């Protein structure tokens with residue numbers, strides 16, 4: 455369970471998050487939508503310890519997070535970034551990329567864990583001996599997800615995990631994420647500018663504007679455009695409403 459209350463964050467004198475409150479139950483999935491620069495990624499980056507200047511309360515499974523994240527936190531919660539290149543060292547093999555967190559955390563059984571993590575994301579063993587540049591964008595994002603999963607976390611913080619991918623590959627990766635959530639009982643917070651993606655992947659959503667949550671809704675309300683705040687309505691209209699064609703490509707969950 456994730457409970458965030460009155461979260462404020464700053465980059466120098468720029469007040470980027472303003473009194474953000476979010477609660478996500480265990481096994482829940484929460485989507486944050488909003489325009490570029492509204493602060494969505496900063497919420498995830500603050501949770502995962504990448505933002506220094508913040509105030510408020512962030513509790514994960516009832517435990518209040520302090521200024522620094524410890525190893526226990528990273529066993530529990532992992533982040534997946536929009537650009538998988540960012541989290542995959544270009545000169546390391548996939549095997550090394552995946553075994554590194556296992557070694558850092560002293561978990562042992564690295565070989566078996568790497569094989570298992572690749573299998574979970576639908577990649578066979580031959581991928582162990584490749585480098586990131588030898589993979590397609592979708593395969594790279596699968597490896598980034600495998601790296602996040604290898605510590606067997608219960609929470610994934612997903613920062614636009616498919617927006618760098620072609621539409622057909624986006625659907626594959628979203629289906630994978632939905633299946634993993636079901637099978638592993640994961641809790642997600644997903645950030646996206648794509649209303650259809652968030653409505654389809656998440657139970658509850660919040661709409662952000664200039665660092666504030668301006669409206670909360672269920673995925674169903676978002677899908678039907680039943681939004682009340684003028685900014686949310688404008689965002690919905692600007693997105694061309696709820697794009698059925700895009701969503702129909704996701705509904706065939708594997």
Ligand SMILES: Nc1ncnc2c1ncn2[C@@H]1O[C@H](COP(=O)(O)OP(=O)(O)OP(=O)(O)O)[C@@H](O)[C@H]1O
Nearest residue numbers: 465468470488489490491492493494495496497647
């Ligand atoms: N490391 C940083 N240093 C200074 N300012 C930053 C930093 N990261 C983000 N910002 C600023 O904080 C604000 C919120 O950025 P953030 O990336 O959280 O928005 P976002 O809604 O996730 O946008 P996008 O959808 O484009 O990723 C923006 O004004 C951005 O310029």
